[in-house]
Amino acid sequence: MTTAPLIKVEGLTKRFGGLVAVEDLSFDVESGEILALIGPNGAGKTTTFNLIAGVLVPSAGHIALDGQRIDGMPVHRIAGLGMMRTFQHNMPFAGMSLTANVLIGSHRKLRASVLDILAGRSFVRDEETQARQRAGELIDFVGLNAYRGADVTTLSFGEGRLLEIARALAGSPRVILLDEPAAGLTTAEISRLSAMIRRIAADGVSVLLVEHDMHFLLPLAHRVVVLNFGRKIAEGGSRDIVRDPAVKEAYLGEAAGALREGAPDA
Ligand SMILES: Nc1ncnc2c1ncn2[C@@H]1O[C@H](COP(=O)(O)OP(=O)(O)OP(=O)(O)O)[C@@H](O)[C@H]1O
Numbered sequence: 001m002t003t004a005p006l007i008k009v010e011g012l013t014k015r016f017g018g019l020v021a022v023e024d025l026s027f028d029v030e031s032g033e034i035l036a037l038i039g040p041n042g043a044g045k046t047t048t049f050n051l052i053a054g055v056l057v058p059s060a061g062h063i064a065l066d067g068q069r070i071d072g073m074p075v076h077r078i079a080g081l082g083m084m085r086t087f088q089h090n091m092p093f094a095g096m097s098l099t100a101n102v103l104i105g106s107h108r109k110l111r112a113s114v115l116d117i118l119a120g121r122s123f124v125r126d127e128e129t130q131a132r133q134r135a136g137e138l139i140d141f142v143g144l145n146a147y148r149g150a151d152v153t154t155l156s157f158g159e160g161r162l163l164e165i166a167r168a169l170a171g172s173p174r175v176i177l178l179d180e181p182a183a184g185l186t187t188a189e190i191s192r193l194s195a196m197i198r199r200i201a202a203d204g205v206s207v208l209l210v211e212h213d214m215h216f217l218l219p220l221a222h223r224v225v226v227l228n229f230g231r232k233i234a235e236g237g238s239r240d241i242v243r244d245p246a247v248k249e250a251y252l253g254e255a256a257g258a259l260r261e262g263a264p265d266a
């Protein structure tokens with residue numbers, strides 16, 4: 001039996017004036033798959049995320065989520081279909097507690113309108129109670145329980161990144177896009193992050209991951225797509241990628257030999 005991929009990217013191209021940031025890029029992502037996008041600085045990884053999340057409109061090509069075209073849709077509609085993302089740089093809502101920051105992420109699922117809230121309808125309270133309970137579970141899941149009521153500005157950088165993931169998960173995503181989630185994290189936080197990502201994927205959520213830390217990424221990714229100057233130069237399991245001569249030349253260089261020792265069985 002074959003199942004259709006959850007995300008299908010076909011011929012994706014993005015030009016900024018004369019610069020082609022992403023060129024004729026195609027790949028699929030299955031439900032529950034951890035797919036990594038790697039490549040040198042400026043290769044087009046964040047641009048690809050921005051195209052998938054709807055922040056940018058493609059110059060050419062298609063993106064489908066569960067068979068439905070999403071390219072050109074506004075960000076909030078794509079998010080409403082279950083596509084959640086974190087950013088390369090933390091974006092906390094300062095002056096608010098962790099719980100409030102996570103609750104913002106649950107917004108897409110809540111049915112209540114302002115009129116419902118003003119009318120004091122009981123389902124509004126039920127929804128809010130459930131959302132708060134779920135926010136608490138997610139804060140626990142990312143290991144920040146001790147800070148639940150604290151202001152977000154008291155968090156360390158790494159803790160702030162984990163909070164971003166909790167907020168993205170609050171929307172019950174089908175796909176989560178993580179842009180350099182391990183950057184700036186301590187070794188302990190990175191191993192916690194790996195375990196979290198595995199659990200998120202095991203629940204059937206597709207994880208798209210952009211990351212420069214190969215020791216973190218290679219054992220985690222089910223499949224790796226390698227970009228260079230906006231073009232896909234390789235795709236495969238971590239073991240194949242680290243051996244690929246074109247990938248070594250464009251990106252991994254001398255580090256590949258050392259990394260091969262740690263690469264998992266595909
Ligand atoms: N809004 C924009 N306007 C013009 N050029 C842009 C814009 N966004 C990205 N670019 C250019 O597109 C190319 C790809 O950038 P992108 O941010 O996608 O790279 P990246 O792979 O995420 O790099 P990094 O690893 O440094 O985060 C770069 O040359 C960048 O300067």
Ligand SMILES: [Mg+2]
Binds near residue numbers: 045046047088
């Ligand atoms: Mg980037």
